[in-house]
Amino acid sequence: MSADELLRRLRSHQVPELIFLFGQETYLIQQMVCSVREAVLPVAGDDFNDNQFYGKEATAELILEAAMTYPVFAEKRLVTVKDAHQLPAVELDELIPYLQNPVPQTCLLLIADKIDNRRKFFQQFKKTGTLIEFKPLSDREVPRHIRQVLDQKQIQISADGLELFCLMVDGNLQEIHGELEKLLTYIGTATRIEIKDVEAVVSRGRVESVFELGNAVGRGDVAKGLSLLRWLGAAGEAPLKILSLLVRHFRQLWQVRELQVKKYPAREIAKVAGVPFFVVDELIRQGKKFSRNDFQRAFELFVETDLAMKSSGADAEALLDSLILRLIHK
Numbered sequence: 001m002s003a004d005e006l007l008r009r010l011r012s013h014q015v016p017e018l019i020f021l022f023g024q025e026t027y028l029i030q031q032m033v034c035s036v037r038e039a040v041l042p043v044a045g046d047d048f049n050d051n052q053f054y055g056k057e058a059t060a061e062l063i064l065e066a067a068m069t070y071p072v073f074a075e076k077r078l079v080t081v082k083d084a085h086q087l088p089a090v091e092l093d094e095l096i097p098y099l100q101n102p103v104p105q106t107c108l109l110l111i112a113d114k115i116d117n118r119r120k121f122f123q124q125f126k127k128t129g130t131l132i133e134f135k136p137l138s139d140r141e142v143p144r145h146i147r148q149v150l151d152q153k154q155i156q157i158s159a160d161g162l163e164l165f166c167l168m169v170d171g172n173l174q175e176i177h178g179e180l181e182k183l184l185t186y187i188g189t190a191t192r193i194e195i196k197d198v199e200a201v202v203s204r205g206r207v208e209s210v211f212e213l214g215n216a217v218g219r220g221d222v223a224k225g226l227s228l229l230r231w232l233g234a235a236g237e238a239p240l241k242i243l244s245l246l247v248r249h250f251r252q253l254w255q256v257r258e259l260q261v262k263k264y265p266a267r268e269i270a271k272v273a274g275v276p277f278f279v280v281d282e283l284i285r286q287g288k289k290f291s292r293n294d295f296q297r298a299f300e301l302f303v304e305t306d307l308a309m310k311s312s313g314a315d316a317e318a319l320l321d322s323l324i325l326r327l328i329h330k
Contacts, residue, residue: 018128136172168202
């Protein structure tokens with residue numbers, strides 16, 4: 001059963017007796033836990049029918065005692081085991097008979113970071129229960145998730161605003177939703193998020209570092225460029241994300257340079273290129289160091305580096321180092 005299917009069942013008041021949620025995406029897991037609790041315990045503060053355990057401290061005996069206790073003045077009882085991956089194997093094995101014949105009036109909900117599919121417990125759970133893994137969203141899935149969240153609130157976001165937002169936040173949904181809440185508060189009664197709103201609200205640390213990386217490349221400063229690469233890597237930035245940020249920077253650089261050659265005023269350049277007005281002068285200075293052939297060659301290098309990262313198995317950091325050196329020695 002998928003997460004969407006479980007949600008549909010919960011909304012239809014069809015609560016499975018056995019639910020196991022696991023994976024690295026804790027935000028989605030917590031959202032599902034809330035949905036399960038609302039379906040099983042519609043009355044807030046129903047302590048009589050709400051039992052919670054932690055895997056490190058719980059025993060199968062305590063869990064079974066709670067699960068086999070009939071609900072008090074309610075249709076169902078919720079028994080939750082958090083950090084279930086910390087339950088000793090012997091305790092899990094003692095729960096197997098219950099999995100084969102669960103109490104219909106009880107929802108046994110287990111939450112874990114990971115599972116071991118080789119164990120008999122999980123082989124049995126797959127047969128009689130609902131086992132769902134929550135994986136982190138891929139870079140391709142993040143924009144769609146953001147649009148879905150905003151659609152539910154009847155809020156639109158511009159294409160360039162969405163692109164910048166995705167570049168400025170990690171794929172971690174906790175951070176994404178936190179930044180979205182700040183954005184929604186910032187725009188107030190407006191129904192559309194523009195790139196200027198993203199620039200005003202979302203943390204700029206990484207983008208500013210990449211802008212400095214662009215500066216270093218433009219100045220021919222090899223030491224500074226490699227140092228910034230190391231900093232971004234140490235900050236946990238994925239090599240492909242660094243490459244994406246560099247590509248975006250050079251795309252803006254090229255566009256600003258073309259507009260400047262056509263004698264566009266600075267404010268018009270900012271509007272057409274979709275960049276903050278205060279960075280236009282610096283982008284113009286950087287852009288003057290590159291010819292049209294230089295820009296074309298830079299994007300050939302970006303494609304080459306992207307393909308090498310995804311297919312050759314070469315060291316990603318070494319590929320980025322090589323990219324910076326080749327951009328500087330254009």
